[in-house]
Amino acid sequence: MTALRTALSALLALAPLALGSPSRADDGAPLPTVAELTHRLDDLYRSSASHGTMRMEVVTKRYSRSLEMEAWTKGDDLGLVVIRAPAREAGNASLKTEDGLWSYGKRSDRLLRIPPGLLSESWMGSHFTNDDLMRESSYEKDYDTTVARRTEDGRARLVLTMVPKPDTAIVYSRLEYVVDPDTLLPVRLDFFDKKSVVRRMFFEDVGDLGGRKVPKTLRLVPTDAPDEHTIVTYVDMTFDAKVPAGTFTPQGLRRATER
Amino acid sequence: MIRLALRSLGRNRWRTALTVGGVAVGVGLIIWVSAFTDAYLDAMARGATAGRLGALQIHATAYVEKPSLWDTVAAPDALLDRLAAVPDVTGVAPRVNGMALVGHERRSRAAMVLGVDAVREPRVTTVERAIVAGRWLAATPPEPPAHRREAVLGEGLAKHLGVGPGDELVVDLVTADGSPGDDAMTVVGLVRTGNVEVDRGVVYLHRADAAYLMALDDGAVHELAVGLAPGADLDRARAAIAPLVPAGATLQTWKELVPDLVQLIDVSRGSMWIFYLIIFALIALGLLNTQRMSALERRRELGVLVAIGTTPARLGAQLVLEAVFLSAVGALVGVALGSALTAFFAVNGLDMGAFASGGKGEGVSWAGIAFDDVIYFRLDPAALVPPVVWTLVVSFFCGLWPAIAAARANPVTAISGRG
Structure with missing residues (x-):
């Protein structure tokens, strides 16, 4: 997936799905192959480079907070997110390179590498973790994926079940990717720890984004605090944008934060 | 009878002098030690309140149960001014409390952040006087981004980080909304309050800066510390302040805030009785010995007195009088001695630093409570009375036994020296 991955540089663990063998549903109707689904989902947001703006709203029982952000990506490894509003946080940024994830504090003008021990901590106070931003696990390599049909609330859905392979360092025991069988657009993603769902991401507000028809809003809800959520909404996006390679360097970051 | 008693005492001047001396030293010691204990415990209480606590504090009620950034x-300002106007209140210090990672490229440490009002804080605590390098926070916070925000560090913390006045320091605060709370500030001063907790782990910031960086509402504080004038009555002040406490907040005295310390002080005071008991036991033994010896020595003389018609009651009374007189003189000398010593330390102070392992100038710290190096005794005339009264009571009973024994003696055997 890739909305976030594209925009926030692999924000989420939803990247290319494994190319598996075709599977069959119980009713005998042909299911799309894993490969077909993968291509469809991949191509939704895929681009060589992107540039866009988005809003993030974080609601917890303690506070609610709203941010405006500008983001650039290039390939799968490079990403830069700069906060534009509110004023108190404007200029703070996250930079992702092949070498890791970096956090930039505008006031202190400090670029700090997020140590591996803090990868599971919250990203910018949201319900996303640094790990969501960083994860580079390849679904092709790390997960076994199967496809099945399911009916949810009277609607037919395709469910991709992704189970990490034994020797991978993935914190979730299973991911369930719920897809609309007609549009092949993602509807929901459930993250499992052992047998239970620990958080859910909802894909909403399907509409035009940079010329593509995709979900423009991602809503992440932790299961243990159902009143809380983080919503990321894409305001605009240029796919296959011209993004200079120098963007993803400390200098490029400082240039971007000064605007 | 008094003349007789005096004359008897005068007969063995050495023994009398020694006994008087013993009583005097005992009484003097009690007076000095109780003055010392009072001064020491007062210093402890002052250390607890003057360094950081203040005499009273107001928090959100939920914060009292469990301190939290959000409570x-x-x-x-109107509330602060109203509180500060209460009689005996020296000032009210609003505070924003938080945690931060402070440091620079090479070193960092977790620290407690106190966002304080640069003007109001010194009216409650000794922090401004505790500056050992640089200066205290400016009365008006510098305006970023043109000027850097100011920080005052505990001396130990600064030493650990290797920073001093004028140096840059990155402070990364834990914020109320999860956003980054970082800023590069300038260290303007270092404090040595004597309170280990403060000196090794506290960063003072301007309250407005701390609230902004922590993403707290303007005017929101975690704590209001109230300072009281020396000698002010804590309970009376509490009653006067209570009506001004906003809804949802709780007022506590320092005794409620640090009950352990109060208990410690009470136990220390209470345990002094053991010491007094020992001193009185020694005084009693000394007196008993003197009186018994004196009565035995004068067995013949006393026998003669009985023989020529002195009633046993009169004889006994005379011997008791001797004992009481002896100890009264001793007690008075003791009072003079103890008062003189106490007065000396009231003026010059006792340097507790000499006993502390930390060395000079570090302040004395015990159980996390720091107090001044030098403690000043207070001469309390009321404290002089009990030791004297108790000495007289003790001496009365000590005189009684030899007196009864002597009065009961058979004059015949006493005079003949056979009994």
Whole structure:
């Protein structure tokens, strides 16, 4: 997936799905192959480079907070997110390179590498973790994926079940990717720890984004605090944008934060 | 009878002098030690309140149960001024409490952040006087981004980080909304309050800066510390302040805030009785010995007195009088001695630093409570009375036994020296 991955540089663990063998549903109707689904989902947001703006709203029982952000990506490894509003946080940024994830504090003008021990901590106070931003696990390599049909609330859905392979360092025991069988657009993603769902991401507000028809809003809800959520909404996006390679360097970051 | 008693005492001047001396030293010691204990415990209480606590504090009620970044009290200036206007209140210090990672490229440490009002804080605590390098926070916070925000560090913390006045320091605060709370500030001063907790782990910031960086509402504070004038009555002040406490907030005296310390002080005071008991036991033994010896020595003389018609009651009374007189003189000398010593330390102070392992100038710290190096005794005339009264009571009973024994003696055997 890739909305976030594209925009926030692999924000989420939803990247290319494994190319598996075709599977069959119980009713005998042909299911799309894993490969077909993968291509469809991949191509939704895929681009060589992107540039866009988005809003993030974080609601917890303690506070609610709203941010405006500008983001650039290039390939799968490079990403830069700069906060534009509110004023108190404007200029703070996250930079992702092949070498890791970096956090930039505008006031202190400090670029700090997020140590591996803090990868599971919250990203910018949201319900996303640094790990969501960083994860580079390849679904092709790390997960076994199967496809099945399911009916949810009277609607037919395709469910991709992704189970990490034994020797991978993935914190979730299973991911369930719920897809609309007609549009092949993602509807929901459930993250499992052992047998239970620990958080859910909802894909909403399907509409035009940079010329593509995709979900423009991602809503992440932790299961243990159902009143809380983080919503990321894409305001605009240029796919296959011209993004200079120098963007993803400390200098490029400082240039971007000064605007 | 008094003349007789005096004359008897005068007969063995050495023994009398020694006994008087013993009583005097005992009484003097009690007076000095109780003055010392009072001064020491007072210093401890002052150390607890003057360094950081203040005499009273106001928090959000939820904060009292469990301190949390989000449990704040709205503290508009009007409220602060009203509180500060209460009689005996020296000042009210609004505070924003938080945690931060402070440091620079090479070193960092977790620290407690106190966002304080640069003007109001010194009216409650000794922090401004505790500056050992640089200066205290400016009365008006510098305006970023043109000027850097100011920080005052505990001396130990600064030493650990290797920073001093004028140096840059990155402070990364834990914020109320999860956003980054970082800023590069300038260290303007270092404090040595004597309170280990403060000196090794506290960063003082301007309250407005701390609230902004921590993403707290303007005017929100975690704590209002109230300072009281020396000698002010804590309970009376509490009653006067209570009506001004905003809804949802709780007022506590330092005794409620650090009950352990109060208990410690009570136990220390209480345990002094053991010491007094020992001193009185020694005085009693000394007196008993003197009186018994004196009565035995004068067995013949006493026998003669009985033989020529002195009643046993009169004889006994005379011997008791001797004992009481002896100890009265001793007690008075003791009072003079103890008072003189106490007065000396009231003026010059006792340097507790000499006993502390930390070395000079570090302040004395015990159980996390720091107090001054030098403690000044207070001469309390009321404290002089009990030791004297108790000495007289003890001496009365000590005189009684030899007196009864002597009065009961058979004059015949006493005079003949056979009994």
